[in-house]
Amino acid sequence: MxxxxxxxxxxxxxxxxxxxxxxxxxxxxxxxxxxxxxxxxxxxxxxxxxxxxxxxxxxxxxxxxxxxxxxxxxxxxxxxxxxxxxxxxxxxxxxxxxxxxxxxxxxxxxxxxxxxxxxxxxxxxxxxxxxxxxxxxxxxxxxxxxxxxxxxxxxxxxxxxxxxxxxxxxxxxxxxxxxxxxxxxxxxxxxxxxxxxxxKEEWTQPIKVAIDVLNGLHQQKIDQSVDTIVESMQKSLTFVYSKDIKGESATKKEKSSSQTAYQQQIVNYEKEREKNIEQIWNHRSIDKVENALVLDDVGLFSKESASIFGLSQKALMITGASAGAIGGLGIDLALGGGTFFLGSIIGGTVGGIGAMLGFNNLYEVKVMGKNIGHRQLTIGPMQNINFPYILLGRALFHASVIAKRSHALRNSVVLENEASYTEQLIDSEMRKKLEKLHLKLRNKDKCNEEIIEEYRKVILESFSNLLK
Ligand SMILES: Nc1nc2c(ncn2[C@@H]2O[C@H](COP(=O)(O)OP(=O)(O)OP(=O)(O)O)[C@@H](O)[C@H]2O)c(=O)[nH]1
Ligand SMILES: [Mg+2]
Known part of the structure; x- marks a missing residue:
């Protein structure tokens, strides 16, 4: 140069x-x-x-x-x-x-x-x-x-x-x-x-160079975004919260406070990922995204979050019913009807739609450590087959909004998703690939570089499509 x-x-x-x-x-x-x-x-x-x-x-x-x-x-x-x-x-x-x-x-x-x-x-x-x-x-x-x-x-x-x-x-x-x-x-x-x-004649060449440089930079930002999403997915899927307990089994209070702590960490991973993405794309002054996402303590699991993905209550019910009926068989079966309800699991509170969707099985709750003298309550890693899609959907959606956002905008980011977007996001072929990958990703023993690279490719393809 x-x-x-x-x-x-x-x-x-x-x-x-x-x-x-x-x-x-x-x-x-x-x-x-x-x-x-x-x-x-x-x-x-x-x-x-x-x-x-x-x-x-x-x-x-x-x-x-x-x-x-x-x-x-x-x-x-x-x-x-x-x-x-x-x-x-x-x-x-x-x-x-x-x-x-x-x-x-x-x-x-x-x-x-x-x-x-x-x-x-x-x-x-x-x-x-x-x-x-x-x-x-x-x-x-x-x-x-x-x-x-x-x-x-x-x-x-x-x-x-x-x-x-x-x-x-x-x-x-x-x-x-x-x-x-x-x-x-x-x-x-x-x-x-x-x-x-x-x-100006003497600017022609430097601006041609600038165009090349900016094209390279744009691709670099896309790659960095994908890396950030992959890393964040991995962290969320494998996260295990553990807490020492005194009694034989965990009390109700111990369970619920641990669940809150677990959820909070998942929310924090999301916040961290969003901040990283915003920095990659040079959007340093957006502080309203989180409000728009309703990411308070339990925002990720709230009813409002469902609307972010353009899901009607009815869609949630259908998904919930079928998911409940066949348990953890597989996302294709669970989702039925050909439509992929990305946000299906984020619905309601525990005991509400959430329970119907198998919210209680979102992660494993175990009491361990009988032999070492003290007991531990552990929560995680994430079990639910739908949940990774929700995290991924949120990640891709947020990243594409940020990547496309003009630096001239001063309004808050409103993450309102249209129903069509959900289908555009992940087609059925990609869904099949993702399902297998998510299973491997959350299993620390089975996850290796190759799997991460494969996952990266799928995410890159999806993200690149979103930016078109
Ligand atoms: N909808 C819309 N609003 C725009 C567009 N361009 C600028 N605005 C809005 O118009 C207003 C003025 O924009 P500025 O960029 O501050 O205009 P300016 O020419 O620098 O103004 P001064 O510094 O006051 O001379 C702001 O509220 C912008 O958000 C546009 O293309 N579409
Ligand atoms: Mg001005």
Whole structure:
């Protein structure tokens, strides 16, 4: 990679206030720390957001405040003696130098500075609002900077004035692209980079490199996510809680407190996994996911959790009845009806739907250690044949939501699953493979590298499909 570290491409994202400039910076820099807000004037000062991969900056985006006094700036520029085109940009430098301490032009200076220091221009408009001639003043100022530029149509609202905007922008910008920072996929991001690469000849190569690097990074994040899920599954499936007890057998209280402790650990494994996944995908400021998941002490086992998987009460009942009737025969039989009810086991409290689903057999409860003088109550490893799917389903669903989530989003993550998703997640062939693997995974004696690798492959396939 022959890339001069100082000459990485830089882009200043500019435009009217409240048009999604910061959102675009956030999504292109994969950085959820960019300030985004409903009210115009959220961004007050310019700030560079470099995208670093392995410590190396591959490009940098400047978030800037919106134009406030464009008319006055253009007025000043027009008052100056006419200068030939090759020196016209100098006028803007003079403007900046002359007005640096003038509070009236604070926003304009903030946004013009990175441009005059060599950043390419990304002019952002909201194409859900009609075009208006007032934008021409901003575009005229930008043209006079002499810097390479492109326009981005962002559709914030529901109306669509794209054609109108395109006709107007075409006079000022060679490149006009539509990009929605909230909904943009990884591929949309890469497509936009292809366009940005065309802005300046010397950036073409570095941005091509950036695209390659980001593709590699994306794959790496997918692999890391799969590793995290596999590791977490293994931990949960094999976990055994044990507690010393005094009497011959465990008291009711000892049993129930141990069950709580066991469940808490399973919940903790899930929390830990979610945090890891969020870090892998650079979503460091999401703290609402857990609420959405209802992961309090018993959240994983709560009724609400069932709705996360789009399961109706009826679906739960059917699954529960058949699962109860044939015990631990196998998931194919237990599930019947051709539909795979991923969340079937998470239903109700012990004694409610949970009991019907064999919740009490979720794990083995044993009293051991007669010969060593003290007794131990042990809970686990996980016995229930359905439960691994629930954990896995939750893991894949969470990971895919996080992986696809734009860094420009500031709302909480709502993990609401549609019924169709459940079927998409794990098809029947995969289910058969998984069933065998889960059995082996939870058996420490039978589990080896080969099995883990096989499991990894199945998870990778499923996760990759989810990201498509
Ligand atoms: N639905 C939707 N909302 C968007 C989109 N882009 C931006 N927004 C919202 O529009 C508002 C303004 O977004 P910002 O990115 O802060 O806009 P800005 O241009 O940086 O605003 P200032 O810094 O105030 O000039 C925020 O509430 C965003 O969430 C979009 O593509 N779709
Ligand atoms: Mg902003």
């Amino acid at each position: 022959m890339q001069n570290s100082k000459n990485y491409p830089k882009f200043a994202v500019v435009g009217h206030p409240n048009k999604g400039k910061s959102s675009i910076v956030s999504s292109l820099a994969l950085d959820d720390s960019v300030q985004i807000g409903d009210t115009p004037g959220t961004t007050q000062v310019k700030r560079g957001f470099p995208l670093k991969v392995d410590g190396k900056i591959i490009y940098e985006l400047f978030d800037t405040p919106g134009f406030q006094r464009a008319r006055r700036v253009l007025g000043w520029l027009e008052e100056q003696e006419s200068v030939p085109a090759d020196r016209r940009a100098d006028l803007l430098k003079i403007f900046i130098a002359k007005h640096r301490d003038d509070p009236r032009f604070r926003d304009e200076i903030e946004l013009l500075e990175p441009i005059m220091e060599g950043a390419g221009i990304i002019y952002v408009v909201d194409a859900s609002k009609p075009y208006g001639a007032e934008y021409e003043i901003e575009m005229e100022i930008l043209r006079r900077t002499g810097q390479p530029s492109m326009a981005i149509l962002n559709l914030i609202g529901n109306e669509d004035y794209t054609e109108q905007w395109k006709r107007a922008l075409g006079h000022y910008f060679r490149l006009v692209r539509t990009f929605n920072p909230i909904e943009a996929t990884f591929n949309n991001h890469m497509d936009l980079l292809e366009s940005m690469a065309q802005l």
